[in-house]
Amino acid sequence: ARAYKSRNKRPCDFCRYKKAACHLESTPPCELCIRYNKECTFVESPAKRRRPNEQAGKNGDTIFKHSSNASIDQPINFDPFEPMSASTTTNNSSDHKFPNHNHRHSASMDTDSPLSQSAALPVNLHLPFDSTTGEPSLDRQNSSNAQIIGISGESDPYLLSRYRYDEYNEASFQSVRMRKMNGGPVDNDSSVPTFFQIQHNALAAKAQPQDKSDTNEKWRRELTELVDDETGRRLIQLFYKYVQPYFPVLSREGSERDAMGVREPREVSPCVLAAIYGHALPFCAWDEKLCVEVYTPPSADVLFKIAWLSCQPWLHTPNIAVLQTLLLLVQRRPTNRHVSDTPFKWVIMTTAVSIAQALGINRDPTDWPLPSWEIKLRKRLAWAVYIQDKWLALNFGRSSHINPDDWDVPALTEDDFPEADRKFDDGQRTDFGCTHFIKLCELTIIVDDILRDLFTIKATRQLHTSLESTLEVAKPLRIRLTEWHQALP
Numbered sequence: 362a363r364a365y366k367s368r369n370k371r372p373c374d375f376c377r378y379k380k381a382a383c384h385l386e387s388t389p390p391c392e393l394c395i396r397y398n399k400e401c402t403f404v405e406s407p408a409k410r411r412r413p414n415e416q417a418g419k420n421g422d423t424i425f426k427h428s429s430n431a432s433i434d435q436p437i438n439f440d441p442f443e444p445m446s447a448s449t450t451t452n453n454s455s456d457h458k459f460p461n462h463n464h465r466h467s468a469s470m471d472t473d474s475p476l477s478q479s480a481a482l483p484v485n486l487h488l489p490f491d492s493t494t495g496e497p498s499l500d501r502q503n504s505s506n507a508q509i510i511g512i513s514g515e516s517d518p519y520l521l522s523r524y525r526y527d528e529y530n531e532a533s534f535q536s537v538r539m540r541k542m543n544g545g546p547v548d549n550d551s552s553v554p555t556f557f558q559i560q561h562n563a564l565a566a567k568a569q570p571q572d573k574s575d576t577n578e579k580w581r582r583e584l585t586e587l588v589d590d591e592t593g594r595r596l597i598q599l600f601y602k603y604v605q606p607y608f609p610v611l612s613r614e615g616s617e618r619d620a621m622g623v624r625e626p627r628e629v630s631p632c633v634l635a636a637i638y639g640h641a642l643p644f645c646a647w648d649e650k651l652c653v654e655v656y657t658p659p660s661a662d663v664l665f666k667i668a669w670l671s672c673q674p675w676l677h678t679p680n681i682a683v684l685q686t687l688l689l690l691v692q693r694r695p696t697n698r699h700v701s702d703t704p705f706k707w708v709i710m711t712t713a714v715s716i717a718q719a720l721g722i723n724r725d726p727t728d729w730p731l732p733s734w735e736i737k738l739r740k741r742l743a744w745a746v747y748i749q750d751k752w753l754a755l756n757f758g759r760s761s762h763i764n765p766d767d768w769d770v771p772a773l774t775e776d777d778f779p780e781a782d783r784k785f786d787d788g789q790r791t792d793f794g795c796t797h798f799i800k801l802c803e804l805t806i807i808v809d810d811i812l813r814d815l816f817t818i819k820a821t822r823q824l825h826t827s828l829e830s831t832l833e834v835a836k837p838l839r840i841r842l843t844e845w846h847q848a849l850p
Contacts, residue, residue, distance in 0.1 A: 370383075371383075371403065371407075373390075373391055373394060373401045373403055374402045374404055374405045375393060375394050375397070375399045375400075375401065375402075376391060376393050376394075377405065377407070379393065497540075497730075498731065498732055498735050499559075499721075499735065500680055500681045500735060504561060504562050505559050505560060505561050505562060506560065506562060506678040506679065506680060507540065507557045507559045507720070508557065508679075508719050508720065508721075509555070509556070509558075509718075509719065509724065510539075510555075510556045510557065510558055512553070516556075518556050519554055521541075521554065522541070522544045522554040524539075530542075530730055536560065536561070536564060537558050537559060537564075538558070538559040538560075539556050539558060539559075540556065540557045540558075540559055541555075542555035542556065542726075543555050543729065555721070557721065562678045565677040565678050568677040571677065572674060577631055580631035580632070580635070580667055580670070581627075581631045583667060584626075584631055584634060584664075587638075587659040587663065587664070588626075588638055590626055590627070592655065593634070594625070594626060595648050595650060595651055596637065596638050596651075597626065597629075597637055597641070599641040599644040599647065599648055599651075600640055600641040600644075601613065602644075603641075603644045604640050604641070606797070606798075607797055607798060608688075608692060608798070609745075609778060609795075610685050610688050610741065610742055611633075611685060612734055612735075612737070612779060613779050614733075614734035614737075614738075614779050630671075630682040631667070632671040632672035632675070632682060632683065632686040633668075633682050635664045635665070635667040635671065636664070636665065636685075636689035636690060637689070638659070639661045639664035639665045639693070640689060640692070640693075642658055642659070642664075645658060662696070665693055668689070668690060669686075669690060672686045672687065676712070676716075679716045679719060679720060680720070681720065681742065683716055684713060684716050684720065684742060684746075685742070687710075687713040687716065688742075688746065688749060691706055691713065691749050707753060707759060710749060710762070711762060713750075714746060714762040717742070717743065718767075722739055722743045722746065723746075723763075723767060723768045723769070724769060724770070725769050725771055726770075727740075727771065734779070737776075737777045737778070737779065739770075740770055740771070740777050741773065741777060741778070741798075743768070743770040744770065744798075744802050744805075746763075747763060747768060747802075747805060748801060748805045750762050750763050751763070751805050751808050751809050751812065752805065752808065754812060755808055755811075755812060755816075760817070761809070761812060772799075772803075773798070773799050773802055774799075775795050775796075775799075778795045800845075800849060803845060804845055807838065810841075811838055814834050814838065815831070815834060815835065
């Protein structure tokens, strides 16, 4: 049911007109007025309520009207939530705008139907916009998650590309939104239509297994007890200085940060924050304050345990923070150098690959309508997942989870790395860190070919009886390894 809201907190005129929830932080303007660049006023009085039978009749007329005229080019917007994006009427099909269908199924709807049940879900589904580019981020959504729509799933991207979308490339379907990244082939190119399904996290409220007692605030309190904010900021700086240049899975763009691009601990998800602290602890000796004042550093085992436990509730509604946490957990140093890793690390890698595919990390985001920082971060995360999977498969003697035919992210360039990540705190250039990761990507491609040509079950059966055949297959791979080594800076 909708959360209680005091009558003293009346909505502004624009939110009342749009029939949307009015979200005020403290003083005007509200979120919706900021989004649509409207003046946030409180002048108009509430409209008179219509009688139920009158409203039901009008709703019925509207439904009948649209059911007789609707087509695939003019979809009906069955949205049981408050309005999530602007709908503008247009007569030009090339404008890609959503027609203004603002009808609601209320009195005529069966109370036991899926639509009526979903209508009771929370209404805060407004998509936040990046403050610098004005383009909406797929990841930074207060209470929703975005998952890519696969080509073989129940929703056909080629059919979805025939719908009209609003100025934010979105269309509403019952309790979810579809967001268009691209509409498919143009001028006989080979692009594939790409869509994301954005749904409220409340839709997964009953998903199992799930422990609702472990909240983000609980884990944040535990982290604060282990690491105070001042120590946390210094640990984050150490991470960006010694870890991020060589494993760039975080970003110092797109949010409020200090002069060195470092985020405040309270702005980072607890699962990621715990993993950052765990990786930064070994470098405390290189911090002028921590090396003196931190006599008993927190346990890395406890920090990595918090990172793992705090990300588990988000597996039903994953986001980039969960993927970053899993990648950092895979990078954890062995707890016993004399004993090989248990299968747990391979299980985490499997989960990371699955989440990356659900978030569309394996797709090329270059031309997507996203903020530039998110495009660059997605590319780096894609290659981080690819690198981790291939090298673990090689070291563990396992089969890779990634098919190169379904991983079309282009090769990284220096432009895909934030400027802040190419500098140490003293202002010196650290392009070597950027080059290091790019060269590692190139080497991993060769490793993937080695796995496929020499170490699959099929290849082993064909080659294990013939040394000559094995050397013949290995020859071009050895040449590529030599060329890669000679090209190192």
